[in-house]
Amino acid sequence: MAVTHPGEPSAQRMSLRSRITLLAAFCVGGAVALVSLGAYITVYRGLYQQVDDNLRARADAMVSNTQVVAEGFTQIPRYFLELSDIKFDVVDSSGRSAIRQQVIRPPVGPDELKVASGDKTSNVRTDTATDSRVLAVDYPFLDNTALVLAEPLDSTKTTMSKLAVVLIVIGGSGIIVAALAGTAVARGSLRPVQRLTAAAERVTRTGELRPIPVAGDDELSRLTHSFNTMLGAVAEAQERQRRLVADAGHELRTPLTSLRTNLELLLASEAPGAPTLSALDRSEIQDDLRAQLDELTQLIGDLVELAREDAAPSVQEHVEMVEVVEQALDRARRRAVHVRFDVRLQPWHLIGHAASLERAVLNLLDNAVKFSPPGGVVRVDLASAGDGFAFLQVADAGPGISDEDLPHVFDRFYRSEEARTLPGSGLGLAIVKQAAERHGGSVFAGRSVDGGALMAMRLPGSPD
DSSP: OOOOOTTSOOTTSOOHHHHHHHHHHHHHHHHHHHHHHHHHHHHHHHHHHHHHHHHHHHHHHHHHOOOEEEETTEEEEGGGGGOSSSEEEEEETTSOBSOOSOOOOOOOOHHHHHHHHTSOSEEEEEETTTTEEEEEEEOTTSTTEEEEEEEEOHHHHHHHHHHHHHHHHHHHHHHHHHHHHHHHHHHHHTHHHHHHHHHHHHHHHHOOOOOOOOOSSSHHHHHHHHHHHHHHHHHHHHHHHHHHHHHHHHHHHHHHHHHHHHHHHHHHHTSTTSOOOOHHHHHHHHHHHHHHHHHHHHHHHHHHHHHHHHSOOSOOEEEEHHHHHHHHHHHHHHHOOSSEEEEEEOOOEEEEOHHHHHHHHHHHHHHHHHHSOTTOEEEEEEEEOSSSEEEEEEEOOSSOOOTTTGGGTTSTTOOOTTGGGSSOOSOHHHHHHHHHHHTTOEEEEEEOTTSSEEEEEEEEOBOO
16 A cells, blocks of 8 residues: 655645635535525525415404304304315314315314314414415304314425525536636636746756746735746856856966966976076076965965855854954954054944954955055044944055946956956955845945045944
């Protein structure tokens, strides 16, 4: 016997469209059944009440008519003789009839005898044996007797049978129409879901991230829009990844080519019969190799750091930005002995990832130190902007940034003409931008009051 585990497809599992169809049919069927039952009961009571009212009207007419004829040992109102469609009789408490004529007598039971004996003034009931409605009232012309009238229920039951057939046909038709309407509604409503399913399968099969057309403004349309947004985010991430790989390959190609050239030159110089290199040339080649290895090391480290920043930090903690900036300053001072730092820090707190923020601040400081002249001043300022954000500004006294380079300084691998001769990978400021945006902030670049570059991070938080 096969066992179906949770999450596995099952041949017996009903589709969503079938469930919607059955739900619509069940709801409409229940409503039709309730309405039909109410209509049937109402008509049933109305028809039986009509029969009872007719019998009482006949009985009132009989006992109020004073024209009588002598019949047996009682006097019978002449109106009795006009009862052609109703069975009638006058009985005493023992059930004996007071009419000697041969008439089709109504059924007489214990309830009618009670009326004749005076225990009850009237009684109405349905006699199942004769399928008729029986009314018994006190007969005023003779003591201890009761007038018994019986009307057949054939026409009433025929009407009720026809009504039942009509209600069943209408109810069944309503259920069928509801099932068809439910199927149509389910098909139309689930069409966006089917498109989403097809798109997900297409992405899985081909990796194509083409958006799905959106029509309407209902919940499913908004779901489709959200799915398209997700596809756009995935496509953007893939494009960023492709650009990163392409840019990284381009940036790695230059130092690797230089390394290979220098290594081949060293190896060639050691071959038998090859001209030897002077001590000065060998020293210069070795210095180039060290510089190129340092450049590769920094580039790979920045790539790793950037890849870590692409994934959101899993740990969110309370961050004191003053502590983060001071830790970054300690590291920057050990590597930059030829510049001076002018620091003004105000308390600022936020929820985030302290390590990535410290890395971003250190990149800003290293960038300022790299372009600062010997003896220059790097100004570091952290202050609230008064709108729930604070600005961390790092300014140097270097050559500054040209107007053409300002929009691109935070792009990956972008290096201005002035920066190409200096060490660096072109990823430091991109890491700053990514860390700021990861924490809900932004970055800015401009010129400082000293004519150098001004880099700023705008971060959310509070001073308390």
